[in-house]
Amino acid sequence: MDLLTFLQQLINGLSLGSIYALIAIGYTLVYGILRLINFAHGDLLMVAAYVAVMGVGLFSWPWPAAFGLAVGLTGLMGVLLERGAYRPLRRAPRISLLISAIAASFLLENLALVIAGGRARPFPVPQMFTGAFVWGGLFVPRLSLLIPLVTGALLVGLFLIIYRTAVGRAMRAIASDLATVSLMGIDVNRIIAFTFLMGSLLAGAGGLLWAMKYPQVNPFMGILPGLKAFIAAVLGGIGNVTGAVLGGLLLGFLEVMIVAFFPAWAGYRDAVAFTLLIVLLLLRPTGLLGEALGEEKL
Amino acid sequence: MRILNNVAIFITLAVAYNLINGVCGQLHLGPNAFITLGAYTAALLTMTPAEKTLNFLVTPLYWPLSQAALPFPAALLAGGLVAVAFALLTGFPVFRVRGDYLAIVTLGFGEVVRVLANNLQGVTNGPLGLKGLYPYTNLWWSWGVAVAATAVVAALVNSSYGRALNAIREDETAARASGINTFRHLLGAYLLSAFFFGVGGGLLAHLITTISPSLFTFFLTFNLLIIIVVGGLGSTTGAILAAAGFTLAGEWLRIVEEPAAIFGFTIPGIPGMRMVILSLALLLVIIFCRRGLMGRREFSWAGLGRRLRGGVAGSVPGAGKP
Numbered sequence: 001m002d003l004l005t006f007l008q009q010l011i012n013g014l015s016l017g018s019i020y021a022l023i024a025i026g027y028t029l030v031y032g033i034l035r036l037i038n039f040a041h042g043d044l045l046m047v048a049a050y051v052a053v054m055g056v057g058l059f060s061w062p063w064p065a066a067f068g069l070a071v072g073l074t075g076l077m078g079v080l081l082e083r084g085a086y087r088p089l090r091r092a093p094r095i096s097l098l099i100s101a102i103a104a105s106f107l108l109e110n111l112a113l114v115i116a117g118g119r120a121r122p123f124p125v126p127q128m129f130t131g132a133f134v135w136g137g138l139f140v141p142r143l144s145l146l147i148p149l150v151t152g153a154l155l156v157g158l159f160l161i162i163y164r165t166a167v168g169r170a171m172r173a174i175a176s177d178l179a180t181v182s183l184m185g186i187d188v189n190r191i192i193a194f195t196f197l198m199g200s201l202l203a204g205a206g207g208l209l210w211a212m213k214y215p216q217v218n219p220f221m222g223i224l225p226g227l228k229a230f231i232a233a234v235l236g237g238i239g240n241v242t243g244a245v246l247g248g249l250l251l252g253f254l255e256v257m258i259v260a261f262f263p264a265w266a267g268y269r270d271a272v273a274f275t276l277l278i279v280l281l282l283l284r285p286t287g288l289l290g291e292a293l294g295e296e297k298l
Numbered sequence: 299m300r301i302l303n304n305v306a307i308f309i310t311l312a313v314a315y316n317l318i319n320g321v322c323g324q325l326h327l328g329p330n331a332f333i334t335l336g337a338y339t340a341a342l343l344t345m346t347p348a349e350k351t352l353n354f355l356v357t358p359l360y361w362p363l364s365q366a367a368l369p370f371p372a373a374l375l376a377g378g379l380v381a382v383a384f385a386l387l388t389g390f391p392v393f394r395v396r397g398d399y400l401a402i403v404t405l406g407f408g409e410v411v412r413v414l415a416n417n418l419q420g421v422t423n424g425p426l427g428l429k430g431l432y433p434y435t436n437l438w439w440s441w442g443v444a445v446a447a448t449a450v451v452a453a454l455v456n457s458s459y460g461r462a463l464n465a466i467r468e469d470e471t472a473a474r475a476s477g478i479n480t481f482r483h484l485l486g487a488y489l490l491s492a493f494f495f496g497v498g499g500g501l502l503a504h505l506i507t508t509i510s511p512s513l514f515t516f517f518l519t520f521n522l523l524i525i526i527v528v529g530g531l532g533s534t535t536g537a538i539l540a541a542a543g544f545t546l547a548g549e550w551l552r553i554v555e556e557p558a559a560i561f562g563f564t565i566p567g568i569p570g571m572r573m574v575i576l577s578l579a580l581l582l583v584i585i586f587c588r589r590g591l592m593g594r595r596e597f598s599w600a601g602l603g604r605r606l607r608g609g610v611a612g613s614v615p616g617a618g619k620p
Contacts, residue, residue: 106577274406
């Protein structure tokens, strides 16, 4: 393996990892506040991709409009999900909440199946994102540059919101103690809805990037990236936004590198993440940057 | 016949699943992994060497398996035992964690086993699967296993062991403080459920007679989850009723997906509508009547006399009609 190939794979890993990071943030935000794995989060990728396909394909809108609408609608869908499937169960046992999340996920998938049909559809990748640069033997698709740039920009925005605004402060406060925060006169439900909105907007953006990278859209496309992004969030230490980014990038690199260095294992690529998770939970359940998890937090 | 067999197999699976999810209160999302293992093990053991060479065209089967041929009961047992072995192996990482993590790890098992089944062509024949199994599964076997599973699980739940499991579900810290070895108790329940998943998988394989990795996706687990939630988490009776009801309703709901003519209008079938209805039903049950059909109650002859009230809500609502 020479340096050039290594650099090439590094670029591939960076773009895959960035998408994982975007999705993982959604998991980590929600988990930090509600201690809930939002199983339907991965399906929001699919929602975004489908809205974009419909917008460009059916109504032949220009792509910026369709993409903007896709991200916006995905954000709304996330809020709706919280209102419909999670809020009624805020005081229920955890197992009910998880089952509700799984049911919501299946509902989204099968609604998409009913509305759009089971056939995979091609994703309309805008002209300006196709093609690649060639730098002295290094093959860099434009998308591989775009994805980390978009991710970086969104991350900066997110960090500004979390650490520089009143809403962000409320979010962080709820993450550390929900009951006390509600005593302080903060509308907890509104902040939770806002958290879902943020996470879902990022998932929408992640979904579009994913669909441009793998331009095939089907009702079940969100499951695997969703699960892997969740694992990335655990890897980084769930509840920790920086950790989610780190975990996403690491997982992306790991997957790409394993396939690159051991081509014979390519078929096992999807098992890598889960094996990693099992090993991780055995050795360091709190993840890389995670705080120690007490019983009451699990 | 086929439906009745299906009902029995789903009863076996649901009762075993309820032991972990309902009685112990741990959200285990990997039954499909154990069912896959049981199905493949049993199938590989009952096929004759000649059938195996017919099936394994791309990559030949590895040696000891290629010659083995066992009678059906022994193969079923082996399927169960392989599932138990896998459970023993995975039990240690699984029960180090709780709640959401446990759910995701066990979900991962299903995924990993599926990936393995797709790629270990020398054992599983990869995505092609195994075809032409002899349909050994008949009503005697399927119902026999269902009754056995129910009896074993019911006996376990009513024993001090079962009460310990209930204690763990209610408050694990308190249970541990009362001297219950939570890890050992949970592992025991996990192993037992794995055994019945394995045996159920073997029965399923010899009912359908064709198995492939795509048969055992998370979808299977989701169906089982619907069954035990609707039946009432923690109630074996509920699991049995819901398993029977679900299997029959699944057949009945096929109508929705087929073209139908009502009042002279032809409504085209909507593929996937069945699942929309089912997931909506699960969502509504979990939100509005979390206790399910049976709550945590069990059927007893004495209780039958006392109970005149019926009509528990929580069946499939008409909301999903096309």
